[in-house]
Amino acid sequence: MLDALQVILILLFAPFLQGFIHQVKARLQGRRGASPWQPYREYRKLLGKDRLLSTSASPITRVAPVFIVGLLIAGCATLPALTSSAPLLAGGSFFVFLSLLAFARFATLMLGLDSGSAFAGMGAGRDLLFGVLTEPIVLLSLIAAGLQRAAFSFPSLLAVHASSDIWGKLPATLLVLIALLMVLIVETGRLPIDNPDTHLELTMIHEGLTLELTGRDLALIKWAAAIRQTLWFTLWLDVCLPVGIATTVAPGPLLVALLLWVGKCLLLGLVVAVLESLSAKMRIFLVPRYLSFALTLAVIAILADAAL
Amino acid sequence: MRTETINPTQVGMTCAGYVEDGFRLQTMVAADERATKGVYTLRYLFFNDDERQGREVYTELSPDNPTFTSATPLVPAANWYEREAYDLLGLVPVGHPDPRPLILHGDRLAEVYPLRKDFPVDGVLPAVERTMTELHLPEGMFEVPVGPIHAGVIEPGHFRFQMRGETVHALSTTLFYTHRGLEKRAENMSLSDGLALVEQTCGVCSLSHALSYAQAVESLAQVAVPEQARYIRVVWAEMERLYNHIGDVGNICAGIGFSFGTMQAGRLKEYLQRLQARLTGHRYLRGVLKVGGVQQSLTADQSHQLMHGVQAIMAEFAEVADAILSHETACDRFRMTGVLSESAVRSWGAVGPTARASGVARDARLQQAHAAYADLFPDTIPTFVQGDVMARLLQRIEETQISAKLIAQAISHLTTIRETSATTDLYTPLPSVEPYATGIGVSESPRGENVHFVMAGAHGQIERLRIRSASYANWPAVPEAVPGNLIADFPLINKSFELCYACCDR
Numbered sequence: 001m002l003d004a005l006q007v008i009l010i011l012l013f014a015p016f017l018q019g020f021i022h023q024v025k026a027r028l029q030g031r032r033g034a035s036p037w038q039p040y041r042e043y044r045k046l047l048g049k050d051r052l053l054s055t056s057a058s059p060i061t062r063v064a065p066v067f068i069v070g071l072l073i074a075g076c077a078t079l080p081a082l083t084s085s086a087p088l089l090a091g092g093s094f095f096v097f098l099s100l101l102a103f104a105r106f107a108t109l110m111l112g113l114d115s116g117s118a119f120a121g122m123g124a125g126r127d128l129l130f131g132v133l134t135e136p137i138v139l140l141s142l143i144a145a146g147l148q149r150a151a152f153s154f155p156s157l158l159a160v161h162a163s164s165d166i167w168g169k170l171p172a173t174l175l176v177l178i179a180l181l182m183v184l185i186v187e188t189g190r191l192p193i194d195n196p197d198t199h200l201e202l203t204m205i206h207e208g209l210t211l212e213l214t215g216r217d218l219a220l221i222k223w224a225a226a227i228r229q230t231l232w233f234t235l236w237l238d239v240c241l242p243v244g245i246a247t248t249v250a251p252g253p254l255l256v257a258l259l260l261w262v263g264k265c266l267l268l269g270l271v272v273a274v275l276e277s278l279s280a281k282m283r284i285f286l287v288p289r290y291l292s293f294a295l296t297l298a299v300i301a302i303l304a305d306a307a308l
Numbered sequence: 309m310r311t312e313t314i315n316p317t318q319v320g321m322t323c324a325g326y327v328e329d330g331f332r333l334q335t336m337v338a339a340d341e342r343a344t345k346g347v348y349t350l351r352y353l354f355f356n357d358d359e360r361q362g363r364e365v366y367t368e369l370s371p372d373n374p375t376f377t378s379a380t381p382l383v384p385a386a387n388w389y390e391r392e393a394y395d396l397l398g399l400v401p402v403g404h405p406d407p408r409p410l411i412l413h414g415d416r417l418a419e420v421y422p423l424r425k426d427f428p429v430d431g432v433l434p435a436v437e438r439t440m441t442e443l444h445l446p447e448g449m450f451e452v453p454v455g456p457i458h459a460g461v462i463e464p465g466h467f468r469f470q471m472r473g474e475t476v477h478a479l480s481t482t483l484f485y486t487h488r489g490l491e492k493r494a495e496n497m498s499l500s501d502g503l504a505l506v507e508q509t510c511g512v513c514s515l516s517h518a519l520s521y522a523q524a525v526e527s528l529a530q531v532a533v534p535e536q537a538r539y540i541r542v543v544w545a546e547m548e549r550l551y552n553h554i555g556d557v558g559n560i561c562a563g564i565g566f567s568f569g570t571m572q573a574g575r576l577k578e579y580l581q582r583l584q585a586r587l588t589g590h591r592y593l594r595g596v597l598k599v600g601g602v603q604q605s606l607t608a609d610q611s612h613q614l615m616h617g618v619q620a621i622m623a624e625f626a627e628v629a630d631a632i633l634s635h636e637t638a639c640d641r642f643r644m645t646g647v648l649s650e651s652a653v654r655s656w657g658a659v660g661p662t663a664r665a666s667g668v669a670r671d672a673r674l675q676q677a678h679a680a681y682a683d684l685f686p687d688t689i690p691t692f693v694q695g696d697v698m699a700r701l702l703q704r705i706e707e708t709q710i711s712a713k714l715i716a717q718a719i720s721h722l723t724t725i726r727e728t729s730a731t732t733d734l735y736t737p738l739p740s741v742e743p744y745a746t747g748i749g750v751s752e753s754p755r756g757e758n759v760h761f762v763m764a765g766a767h768g769q770i771e772r773l774r775i776r777s778a779s780y781a782n783w784p785a786v787p788e789a790v791p792g793n794l795i796a797d798f799p800l801i802n803k804s805f806e807l808c809y810a811c812c813d814r
Binding site for chain 1: 459
């Protein structure tokens, strides 16, 4: 019951988070911007539109959007958002969670390549390059966070946090916090890595893959992007800022956890929006250098952890 | 201007001779003069920036054998002009290295030439066939087609990139999707009505096109423009440059997703355009000029408002430009990206900020002084030598300061004129013109030199109009700046040239 509730919460909240970041960015650029509810309106509009398929599209294009959303829902079920004691898919294992996201990435790449568009091909190449580099960073960061108690699932990691003072191993936590934030920016397709608002097809990474989609498929893929973003936000919060997450299933702590989770997501969204407004997109071949910096931080975090 | 009349077979050699003597091809006009002279004519117009003088190479082609020796193998800048003459008038450039259709895409239509006099102005072109050929590229290379429909709402152009990984090996462009046949439409309009049509050539350089056209007609009718009008022309020409340059700085930032620069420059540009709307009644300065002078005066109160607005914007723009130039990622993206060499500028005859950012001090305000620029314009102009995106950005930022200064100077001259001059004429009425007289008008638009050629008809109407915009001169140079760059940098490079499609296509 509670596990289903967490999943539904993430699914429903994800578009609002997307709209909120958009709104903050607009304000920072001196515009009034659309309301944070705009993504929901956009999905409704797209659902009412016809579906146009390219003549070269294979059945992959028909099934991939639903498949991707399915994988991400499974991802939601692996990650604790409100409480660490509700039952989770695969016990909330890091490895299952990351595999689900990787599988969703693969499905998105197939969807892009199936469209036959050159932009999707370029986007796929770039996305894979970044994906190959981010996965070890995430894994190393998570391991660094839970190394001492051999905690390799989210509930056990949260238990470590609850039982010990995370600030006691401050250096490692700080390094993990920065490394994961750097990965989060890559994985959610934000500046300075990818520009989510661009109309320049030659520079696209994530947008390029889905450029040919229409109607329902486009709505699903946009929703999937929002869910994926919320998952990365929640992962970051679980690892780096688990303050207030409920350890029981009592209604009181759950309500507090809900409010805190929403608040922390919005706060992190604010940080991302500010970072985006301050940056310009970096040269594509500088991204590996950026990620190798994050990788170095994760490795040092493990070493610092082991030394303590 | 001296005219040299030659035989159609001598075109190539003669043009090459002028280029060797330091001249550049300014425009080429092909015309159907069968009704009056019984021939097709070609006029290659050359200009020497150092000696500040022009030359015309004139040749006549018999309707039985409308061919001529192409100048393109020796003068690359002639490439598009000659293909256009082939497309629209059926004049065949023999020996042209790339005789594919330029304006009418696809396979060449036999015996359909819309600019010939016997083709009706409301005539419909037949559907174009397109023979597709398979591409043979070496191992590891592939082609990326882009456009003409883009992901954003922008003008149509088709680009084909030959790629190796993320690096562009070669680029070919197909433009002219917005060819509207303006030159055909202009024929038989009255010389003064033509101005309203010419203003529609382009959105952002409306005033420069109007200025070039008005000057071409004034030159063929031998009309002197009142002193007051010449200064008012400078004011609005510089305002057009100011709002374009500021907007283009923002567009360059959009090429790298730098929203601060895009939004701030966009805001300042909008402010200037609203100021223009308030003072002239048009955001794009249409209807401000008139053949023989200007349509509207600039009162003391209006001048005051204008000066006040420009000063406020310039102060803000200085801060915005400073913030852009101190952004590390932005500067990293701008430097060494899209380098256009000086030799490419010279061989393609590129103009405007593009040429100046590559070290070629070419400016129609200096070398072909028009309006009141002879009195106002400084003797030297700032140039940059790197020819990269950064240089084109800095060039524009520098030029905004000159524009602001010119506006202030022109306004103070206008005050003196108002106080001392007895006449308040805004324009000189157009007298009846000599049949088949020709005139050339040149102005420096924000994108560079706009050249208009006008030939009058028997009864004071337009017989032939040829619009050569700055974009038409610069577009062929763009593919030279792209090879060796990452494909993701192309939008940035393209925006640093900020060429217009509509006024290239006409």
